[in-house]
Structures are given as C-alpha cells and as structure tokens.
Amino acid sequence: LTSGEALLQHHIDEDVLEDTCANIIQDLSAYGLCVLDNFLGQEQGLKVLSEVLEIKGRGDLRDGQLVSTRGKGKEDLKTIRSDQICWVHGKEPECENIGYLIGRVDTLITRANKMVNNGKLKEYNINGRTKAMVACYPGSGTHYVKHVDNPNRDGRCITAIYYLNRNWDVHRSGGLLRIFPEGWREDKVADIEPIFDRLLFFWSDRRNPHEVQPAYDTRYAITLWYFDAVERAEAVRQYDKARVLNRDVL
Numbered sequence: 001l002t003s004g005e006a007l008l009q010h011h012i013d014e015d016v017l018e019d020t021c022a023n024i025i026q027d028l029s030a031y032g033l034c035v036l037d038n039f040l041g042q043e044q045g046l047k048v049l050s051e052v053l054e055i056k057g058r059g060d061l062r063d064g065q066l067v068s069t070r071g072k073g074k075e076d077l078k079t080i081r082s083d084q085i086c087w088v089h090g091k092e093p094e095c096e097n098i099g100y101l102i103g104r105v106d107t108l109i110t111r112a113n114k115m116v117n118n119g120k121l122k123e124y125n126i127n128g129r130t131k132a133m134v135a136c137y138p139g140s141g142t143h144y145v146k147h148v149d150n151p152n153r154d155g156r157c158i159t160a161i162y163y164l165n166r167n168w169d170v171h172r173s174g175g176l177l178r179i180f181p182e183g184w185r186e187d188k189v190a191d192i193e194p195i196f197d198r199l200l201f202f203w204s205d206r207r208n209p210h211e212v213q214p215a216y217d218t219r220y221a222i223t224l225w226y227f228d229a230v231e232r233a234e235a236v237r238q239y240d241k242a243r244v245l246n247r248d249v250l
C-alpha cells in the first residue's frame with residue numbers, strides 16, 4: 001500500500017470501527033444484546049478455530065461444571081459429559097490468533113465506552129476484563145442450565161461470546177443459546193445460533209438470564225467478561241473484607 005492508500009484504508013477502518021461501535025451501543029441500549037456476524041472474516045476466523053482445536057487436541061480443556069447424572073439407579077445413570085473449559089491469556093505463543101481476537105474485541109469495547117455520554121457505556125465505565133474462556137460442549141447432549149452470568153454484582157457488566165462452529169445447524173445439532181431478556185414480552189426470547197465468526201454481546205447481569213440447549217455436535221465458543229470499574233472495585237473490597245473476617249474467625 002502507498003502511504004495514500006494506507007491512509008485511506010486507515011480512514012475506512014476508522015469509519016467501520018465507529019459505525020460498529022455505534023451499532024453495539026444502539027443495540028445494547030435498545031435490546032440488552034448485540035450480534036455482529038463475520039466479525040474477523042473467514043481466514044482469520046479459521047486461524048482462531050485451529051488454535052482452539054489444538055487446545056482441545058492437547059487435552060487442555062477441563063470439565064467446567066459438575067457432571068450431571070440422572071436419577072440414582074444403575075440403569076438410568078446417564079452421565080452427560082459436561083462442558084469443558086480453559087482460560088487463555090492471549091499472549092501464549094500458541095494462542096496468537098486468539099490473542100488477535102481478544103485485541104479486536106477490546107478495541108470495540110474501549111471505543112464504544114468512550115463514544116457515549118461522557119465516556120461511559122450507559123452507566124458503566126469499563127476498565128478491564130477477565131481472561132478468555134475457551135469452552136467446548138462435547139456434543140453428547142451437554143447443555144448449560146438457565147443462569148445469569150453476574151447475579152450478585154461481581155463487577156462483570158458485558159459478556160462477549162465469539163462462536164466458532166462452521167455449518168452449524170441447530171435443527172440437527174441443537175446448542176442454541178436462548179436469552180430471556182428482562183423487559184421483553186413474556187413470550188419473547190432471543191435465540192442465538194452459535195455460528196462461525198459470530199460475536200455476541202449482552203449485559204452480564206440479571207437482565208439476561210440465558211441457557212445453552214443440549215448440543216449434539218462439538219460446540220466451541222470463546223467468552224470474555226468486561227468489568228465496570230466501580231462495581232468491580234466494590235466487589236474486590238467486599239471479597240477482601242470477607243477474607244479478613246474469615247481469617248479473624250479462624
């Protein structure tokens with residue numbers, strides 16, 4: 001690229017970034033969630049998928065929740081393999097494409113955070129996030145029960161989930177994410193298919209109870225949780241206080 005083309009490309013990228021952030025802010029404010037498709041593009045998305053498949057292949061994923069068994073009797077002891085997870089910093093040598101994904105989501109969130117009412121995304125001031133949680137549902141009917149990510153003000157305000165599942169068909173493979181947004185009509189839900197190169201944002205608190213329906217093929221996703229500065233600081237303070245109290249008791 002000549003400097004002129006590079007400058008033009010930069011401006012295009014900047015404009016795309018601004019538009020995307022405006023879209024995120026608009027959808028989060030209006031619906032409490034936002035879906036961005038073709039987030040990285042086929043080539044880059046496949047590089048992220050290959051690193052996740054490597055992690056899976058190395059056996060680095062650990063069972064994320066207690067393995068659920070049905071009933072007590074021997075005959076109906078139907079153990080459903082649990083979801084498997086691992087935490088990735090993104091700086092690990094074998095995770096540079098996952099690191100690239102994390103950087104792109106960070107860029108969106110920090111820019112969106114700056115864009116609205118005096119630098120806060122709604123009532124939040126986002127100043128940090130968790131590491132990336134790589135999750136795999138092994139496809140033996142594994143599901144995730146209806147839950148709220150952050151029911152008790154632990155500091156997490158936005159959940160960002162990047163899906164990696166090529167040619168996923170929920171009619172055949174299940175694995176639908178069903179969100180029950182607070183404030184929507186009783187019979188209205190948000191059904192999100194976990195399709196390749198899809199990025200989803202939603203408020204992490206009680207506004208968005210959600211469930212992962214049973215998956216019958218291997219289902220991969222990468223999740224980041226973004227922190228609100230004030231809520232997180234308070235949560236840490238409460239945690240430290242509790243720890244000190246416990247130590248006194250002990």
Ligand SMILES: Cn1c(O)c(C(=O)NCC(=O)O)c(=O)c2ccccc21
Nearest residue numbers: 064083085135144149161177212221
């Ligand atoms: C594996 N897995 C999850 O899949 C979801 C979750 O809500 N996923 C939504 C989705 O994958 O569409 C979680 O929220 C979650 C929280 C703690 C540990 C593991 C977890």
Ligand SMILES: [Mn+2]
Nearest residue numbers: 147148149210
């Ligand atoms: Mn969740």
